[in-house]
Amino acid sequence: MNRxxxxxxxxxxxxxxxxxxxxxxxxxxSADVAPPEPQLYGEEVGTPxxxxxxxxxxxxxxxxxxxxxxxxxxVFWVLILGYVGTLASRARRDSAEMGALKRQVTDxxxxxxxxxxxx
Amino acid sequence: xxxxxxxxxGRWGRDAVMGTSSDKSRFDWLVAWAAVxxxxxxxxLYLVFAYAPVEATMGIVQKIFYxxxxxxxxxxxxxxxxxxxxxxxxxxxxxRADVWARAGAEVGVIFCTMVLISGPLWGRKAWGAxxxxxxxxxxxxxxxxxxxxxxxxxxxxxxxxxxxxxxxxLAILGVVDIPLxxxxxxxxxxxxxxxxxxxxxxxxxxxxxxxxxxFVVTLLLMVCLMAxxxxxxxxxxxxxxxxxxxxxxxxxxxxxxxxxxx
Numbered sequence: 001m002n003r004x005x006x007x008x009x010x011x012x013x014x015x016x017x018x019x020x021x022x023x024x025x026x027x028x029x030s031a032d033v034a035p036p037e038p039q040l041y042g043e044e045v046g047t048p049x050x051x052x053x054x055x056x057x058x059x060x061x062x063x064x065x066x067x068x069x070x071x072x073x074x075v076f077w078v079l080i081l082g083y084v085g086t087l088a089s090r091a092r093r094d095s096a097e098m099g100a101l102k103r104q105v106t107d108x109x110x111x112x113x114x115x116x117x118x119x
Numbered sequence: 120x121x122x123x124x125x126x127x128x129g130r131w132g133r134d135a136v137m138g139t140s141s142d143k144s145r146f147d148w149l150v151a152w153a154a155v156x157x158x159x160x161x162x163x164l165y166l167v168f169a170y171a172p173v174e175a176t177m178g179i180v181q182k183i184f185y186x187x188x189x190x191x192x193x194x195x196x197x198x199x200x201x202x203x204x205x206x207x208x209x210x211x212x213x214x215r216a217d218v219w220a221r222a223g224a225e226v227g228v229i230f231c232t233m234v235l236i237s238g239p240l241w242g243r244k245a246w247g248a249x250x251x252x253x254x255x256x257x258x259x260x261x262x263x264x265x266x267x268x269x270x271x272x273x274x275x276x277x278x279x280x281x282x283x284x285x286x287x288x289l290a291i292l293g294v295v296d297i298p299l300x301x302x303x304x305x306x307x308x309x310x311x312x313x314x315x316x317x318x319x320x321x322x323x324x325x326x327x328x329x330x331x332x333x334f335v336v337t338l339l340l341m342v343c344l345m346a347x348x349x350x351x352x353x354x355x356x357x358x359x360x361x362x363x364x365x366x367x368x369x370x371x372x373x374x375x376x377x378x379x380x381x
């Protein structure tokens with residue numbers, strides 16, 4: 001590994017270590033907050049006398065599950081198609097580079113062989 | 120080490136990129152695999168949205184589950200492939216193993232990203248919060264970060280042997296996290312639902328069929344993406360070999376030119 005590569009590797013490792021430390025602190029901070037009680041499927045929530053006050057009609061939080069589902073499937077397809085596109089462009093670039101390199105090497109070798117034979 | 124090995128037995132790399140007959144057969148195999156995956160994906164989406172019923176408590180958002188869980192399993196499989204290939208690379212210095220290790224890490228990160236995005240979207244409806252500090256979520260994040268670190272180091276470190284060895288060690292360390300993620304719900308109390316247990320699944324038959332289809336198609340997709348990535352990786356290795364060969368030929372040319380001048 002040459003010097004610039006070593007420097008880049010060191011810089012990358014330092015950045016990762018910094019990010020990891022920040023995330024570890026963030027994780028510790030969020031772990032201090034008590035998580036909500038686990039909710040089991042089919043279990044009745046908010047039974048009488050449990051201490052919860054019902055919201056007035058129409059004022060309860062209404063999370064749009066359809067939008068969340070669409071967002072999740074949208075992300076799934078964007079990631080897959082984006083990755084497939086990246087792979088396709090890499091394959092095209094590699095194929096072009098390989099073709100050019102192979103031609104260059106073959107031409108040079110043929111020319112050198114001819115020169116050596118002539119000599 | 121890699122160059123030596125590819126030079127010695129570099130048929131796989133050359134075939135992958137040079138347009139030989141075996142390349143054509145490999146391409147056909149990949150196209151057939153991709154076609155089966157595409158058809159399977161259509162069937163799975165039909166089963167998820169038209170065949171499986173809407174869940175009573177959570178409603179439509181539960182449909183996320185059908186690709187969230189299989190994506191997690193696909194990520195575990197891809198990371199395990201990366202780990203095994205990394206171990207083989209560390210022991211034998213096998214170039215093909217290194218290509219598989221990188222492909223596994225890359226594809227695994229894609230599926231793990233899906234898990235980390237779709238999970239919080241489901242959690243917003245089910246728990247009322249995008250993220251909680253519960254063990255499975257944090258351990259999955261750690262797993263994702265480990266393999267993102269793998270890819271970052273591979274990119275910034277260049278193609279050197281030391282970079283490959285550091286990354287191989289990172290992949291092996293990262294996979295230690297998978298059993299912790301898997302059993303975190305059983306060992307430590309958390310919010311994550313346990314739908315599929317040893318006693319069977321807690322879902323209806325229609326939901327089970329849809330989940331099974333999603334599992335199969337997600338694994339087919341994972342294998343397909345990994346096969347394409349391995350093919351590109353082998354082309355990159357072969358490109359390195361050609362660059363070295365070109366440098367050798369140029370040195371020979373220089374030597375000839377000096378000889379003719381003298």
